[in-house]
Amino acid sequence: MEAALEISGLSKVYRGLRKVRALEPLDLTVESGTVFGLLGANGAGKSTLVKTVLGICRPTTGHARIFGVDSRDPQSRRKVGYLPEGTHFAKYLTGRGVLQYFGALAGLSGSNLREQVIEKLQLVGMTDWADKKVTKYSKGMRQRVGIAQALLGNPRLVLLDEPTDGVDPAGRHEIRDLIGKLARDGVTIFLNSHLLGEVQSVCTEIAIMYQGRVLRRGAVKDIIQEMSMHNGRIQMVFRTGDLPATLPAALAQARRTDDGFRIDLASISEVPALIDTLRAAAVPVYGVEQYHASLEEAFLKVMDDGNAHGVGGTQ
Ligand SMILES: Nc1ncnc2c1ncn2[C@@H]1O[C@H](COP(=O)(O)OP(=O)(O)OP(=O)(O)O)[C@@H](O)[C@H]1O
Numbered sequence: 001m002e003a004a005l006e007i008s009g010l011s012k013v014y015r016g017l018r019k020v021r022a023l024e025p026l027d028l029t030v031e032s033g034t035v036f037g038l039l040g041a042n043g044a045g046k047s048t049l050v051k052t053v054l055g056i057c058r059p060t061t062g063h064a065r066i067f068g069v070d071s072r073d074p075q076s077r078r079k080v081g082y083l084p085e086g087t088h089f090a091k092y093l094t095g096r097g098v099l100q101y102f103g104a105l106a107g108l109s110g111s112n113l114r115e116q117v118i119e120k121l122q123l124v125g126m127t128d129w130a131d132k133k134v135t136k137y138s139k140g141m142r143q144r145v146g147i148a149q150a151l152l153g154n155p156r157l158v159l160l161d162e163p164t165d166g167v168d169p170a171g172r173h174e175i176r177d178l179i180g181k182l183a184r185d186g187v188t189i190f191l192n193s194h195l196l197g198e199v200q201s202v203c204t205e206i207a208i209m210y211q212g213r214v215l216r217r218g219a220v221k222d223i224i225q226e227m228s229m230h231n232g233r234i235q236m237v238f239r240t241g242d243l244p245a246t247l248p249a250a251l252a253q254a255r256r257t258d259d260g261f262r263i264d265l266a267s268i269s270e271v272p273a274l275i276d277t278l279r280a281a282a283v284p285v286y287g288v289e290q291y292h293a294s295l296e297e298a299f300l301k302v303m304d305d306g307n308a309h310g311v312g313g314t315q
């Protein structure tokens with residue numbers, strides 16, 4: 001199937017008093033149907049990437065294609081929804097008014113517009129607040145209306161810049177479910193986020209940006225799997241009683257932890273023999289589990305490697 005987003009050699013230099021190389025020339029493809037997460041520290045270039053793809057910023061070099069259509073062609077945005085970072089709405093509008101306004105801008109009208117507004121408000125759980133002024137909304141409520149706005153016109157690709165910014169835990173959970181539902185309906189989601197736990201639970205693919213470059217990209221499960229291994233071996237975590245000062249030979253490579261040890265094994269089938277060895281040495285075993293890294297650990301590792309290799313450098 002056609003890629004939802006195909007970025008080639010895209011770069012952005014902001015020219016003001018100070019020249020900022022926000023994006024180094026980069027390539028990135030987002031396949032249709034993925035939930036894609038773009039991660040990176042503040043200032044990494046995530047929002048610039050999204051804005052450049054959408055034609056809000058003019059690229060310095062390169063180009064992007066959205067479902068095969070060059071992003072310089074406004075037609076490319078017909079089936080795209082966008083939630084900008086830190087949205088503000090006109091103070092005199094209600095939630096419904098905001099959606100009617102953006103829906104009309106997107107070319108909807110009449111009963112189609114009215115019905116979609118009702119449907120999207122319901123989807124983000126804002127029906128009860130629809131006719132209250134946006135000034136009365138909490139940050140999270142404004143964010144939900146922003147997401148509803150991005151869904152008007154039933155886009156095939158939705159770009160969400162920090163969708164859960166300011167949203168409380170229950171609201172974040174709902175947004176996560178909503179993203180899952182959209183994905184099941186075949187909508188491609190591209191989101192920028194700092195909330196790695198959330199990205200881990202909702203995204204299938206990620207890219208990690210650092211100083212305008214993509215340092216790592218791939219399936220979340222592959223990145224986590226790779227981080228969970230040590231020297232190509234699985235890591236098992238044993239929770240035990242106190243270990244003897246001299247360890248049995250089978251534990252020579254073990255790394256002590258607060259309440260036991262961590263050991264690298266070729267396979268999980270080595271565990272029973274290890275437990276026997278521990279029992280023979282009168283060490284009680286309270287728990288054994290395979291070590292699974294979090295996306296946060298993977299992210300920090302990529303950042304560390306980026307720093308160590310001096311990627312980016314001065315501008
Ligand atoms: N309009 C602009 N003019 C000049 N510099 C800009 C402009 N917008 C962004 N920048 C700079 O470009 C770089 C990338 O910014 P960008 O907003 O894309 O980062 P980000 O990854 O979205 O960060 P955050 O996580 O804080 O949202 C930063 O150094 C920022 O200061």
Ligand SMILES: [Mg+2]
Nearest residue numbers: 046047048085
């Ligand atoms: Mg940003």
